[in-house]
Amino acid sequence: MNKILNYINGSYQEPITGEWLDNYNPSTGEVYSKISKSTSEDVENAYQAAKNAFPAWSNTTIEERSRILLKIADLIEANLDRLAQAEANDNGKPMSLAKAVDIPRASSNFRFFGNAITQFASEAHESVGLNTMNFTLRSPIGVVGCISPWNLPLYLFTWKVAPAIAAGNCVVAKPSEVTPMTAYLLGEILTEAGLPKGVLNIVHGTGPEAGQAIVAHPNIKAISFTGGTKTGEHIARTAAPMFKKLSLELGGKNPNLIFADCDYEKMLAVTVTSSFANQGQICLCGSRIYVEESISEKFKKDFVAKVSALKIGNPFDGDTTIGALVSKEHLEKVESYIEIAKNEGGKVLFGGERVLVKGFENGYYLQPTVIEVKDNNCRVQQEEVFGPVVTIMTFKTEEEALHLANDVKYGLSATVWTNNLNRTMRLSKQLEAGIVWINTWLNRDLRTPFGGMKDSGVGREGGFEALRFFTEPKNVCISYTDLPNNS
Numbered sequence: 001m002n003k004i005l006n007y008i009n010g011s012y013q014e015p016i017t018g019e020w021l022d023n024y025n026p027s028t029g030e031v032y033s034k035i036s037k038s039t040s041e042d043v044e045n046a047y048q049a050a051k052n053a054f055p056a057w058s059n060t061t062i063e064e065r066s067r068i069l070l071k072i073a074d075l076i077e078a079n080l081d082r083l084a085q086a087e088a089n090d091n092g093k094p095m096s097l098a099k100a101v102d103i104p105r106a107s108s109n110f111r112f113f114g115n116a117i118t119q120f121a122s123e124a125h126e127s128v129g130l131n132t133m134n135f136t137l138r139s140p141i142g143v144v145g146c147i148s149p150w151n152l153p154l155y156l157f158t159w160k161v162a163p164a165i166a167a168g169n170c171v172v173a174k175p176s177e178v179t180p181m182t183a184y185l186l187g188e189i190l191t192e193a194g195l196p197k198g199v200l201n202i203v204h205g206t207g208p209e210a211g212q213a214i215v216a217h218p219n220i221k222a223i224s225f226t227g228g229t230k231t232g233e234h235i236a237r238t239a240a241p242m243f244k245k246l247s248l249e250l251g252g253k254n255p256n257l258i259f260a261d262c263d264y265e266k267m268l269a270v271t272v273t274s275s276f277a278n279q280g281q282i283c284l285c286g287s288r289i290y291v292e293e294s295i296s297e298k299f300k301k302d303f304v305a306k307v308s309a310l311k312i313g314n315p316f317d318g319d320t321t322i323g324a325l326v327s328k329e330h331l332e333k334v335e336s337y338i339e340i341a342k343n344e345g346g347k348v349l350f351g352g353e354r355v356l357v358k359g360f361e362n363g364y365y366l367q368p369t370v371i372e373v374k375d376n377n378c379r380v381q382q383e384e385v386f387g388p389v390v391t392i393m394t395f396k397t398e399e400e401a402l403h404l405a406n407d408v409k410y411g412l413s414a415t416v417w418t419n420n421l422n423r424t425m426r427l428s429k430q431l432e433a434g435i436v437w438i439n440t441w442l443n444r445d446l447r448t449p450f451g452g453m454k455d456s457g458v459g460r461e462g463g464f465e466a467l468r469f470f471t472e473p474k475n476v477c478i479s480y481t482d483l484p485n486n487s
């Protein structure tokens with residue numbers, strides 16, 4: 001059986017304890033590989049490799065760092081089919097999605113930061129009249145930790161490690177133990193691209209063991225984490241006494257506000273995607289739909305018609321739009337929320353049942369589920385389900401829509417459908433979310449800041465924000481004197 005090994009100091013290594021975790025294929029429900037169950041000892045080895053690599057890597061020219069990142073990007077692209085297949089096997093997502101989104105984006109992450117680092121510059125402030133010049137010296141932090149979740153495995157893993165190494169840091173990284181395969185395969189690509197050994201070390205294992213060892217390591221100075229809000233809170237508690245720099249990208253419960261004056265057909269098509277792409281397992285999915293009352297009956301009918309036409313199937317069928325959920329535990333969690341919603345008065349307009357896929361009967365398949373709710377305080381409105389479940393509520397006025405949208409503890413993204421420019425500006429300013437999409441969804445320009453407000457996180461990734469996070473700014477203040485006047 002395939003073994004998912006740690007990638008430390010440029011080579012694949014078994015975990016020191018020789019212990020392994022089972023890796024499930026969600027589309028079949030079968031164990032198909034074994035994952036290194038790393039402990040703090042493996043993390044320490046990874047840290048030592050990173051520490052030893054740091055002096056040379058941080059002094060490597062920007063051109064050379066950029067060249068290696070671009071080479072990694074090219075190699076990811078060249079391995080598109082292999083990586084997309086691995087992602088679909090490991091995660092349950094349609095292979096077509098992995099091929100169109102996950103793997104191209106992983107390549108773009110390296111390409112983007114390989115280019116961005118060549119343009120990254122610092123400010124200078126001349127104190128005119130005082131004969132002083134200030135400039136900001138930005139240096140890499142040292143050894144940093146990157147921890148990522150299972151929903152967009154290689155996409156989010158590379159979104160962290162690419163800016164970290166571009167900025168001259170060395171990394172100890174851990175992908176989710178639920179979907180470690182593509183991060184494992186990345187090791188081969190790093191070697192082939194000529195990334196010096198020790199610059200990027202990939203350790204596999206559970207969150208409480210390997211992940212915790214990274215966060216608790218006294219000399220890993222910054223942690224970039226994407227995952228659940230509860231885990232983020234725990235990480236913040238662990239890191240706070242050591243004053244580590246933290247970037248936390250956490251959960252979401254994102255509103256999708258639909259006004260009667262929108263471009264209806266475009267809204268309908270995109271809303272199906274924003275509700276159920278990746279089986280609803282994207283932190284940015286618009287899981288709370290609020291629709292203006294005057295079009296709500298038509299919307300519910302048209303939306304359910306489109307959702308019922310989605311094809312649920314094994315990830316490798318070309319026409320599958322909804323694959324398997326990532327794990328049995330997650331499937332059961334999502335189902336429990338459907339029950340909670342029903343018990344709290346929610347009305348299931350479509351879905352809610354498991355699906356048996358022929359030849360894949362033990363896979364974790366669930367119908368896309370649409371639930372009408374009346375009360376914004378019910379649990380399915382307030383808590384992150386992170387599966388193929390959306391709720392629908394109606395509103396009468398813009399004020400009411402805004403209130404409902406903001407009335408949760410999360411603040412990651414919001415989507416608004418309207419053709420009223422004034423409303424667009426009013427809502428963009430007042431919505432409590434790190435990203436507001438107007439008449440679109442998941443439209444990403446990698447130069448933009450990415451992150452959440454409230455319980456959705458702290459800090460921003462993307463563009464120069466990521467490079468700022470992975471560098472330590474230092475103010476250098478130079479006082480100079482004028483030449484003595486000889487006359």
Ligand code: NAD
Pocket residue numbers: 147148149150151152156174175176177205206207208210211212213215226227228229231232234235249250251252282283384386412452456457
């Ligand atoms: P999770 O928090 O369970 O795990 C995320 C990662 O953290 C995994 O690698 C895990 O092993 C590790 N981990 C767990 N406990 C740890 C600990 N004590 N110390 C260090 N590391 C630990 O999240 P998940 O279930 O993998 O992912 C789903 C969550 O991620 C959802 O809440 C989703 O909204 C969120 N998410 C957020 C974003 C974003 O950009 N804001 C993007 C994707 C997913």
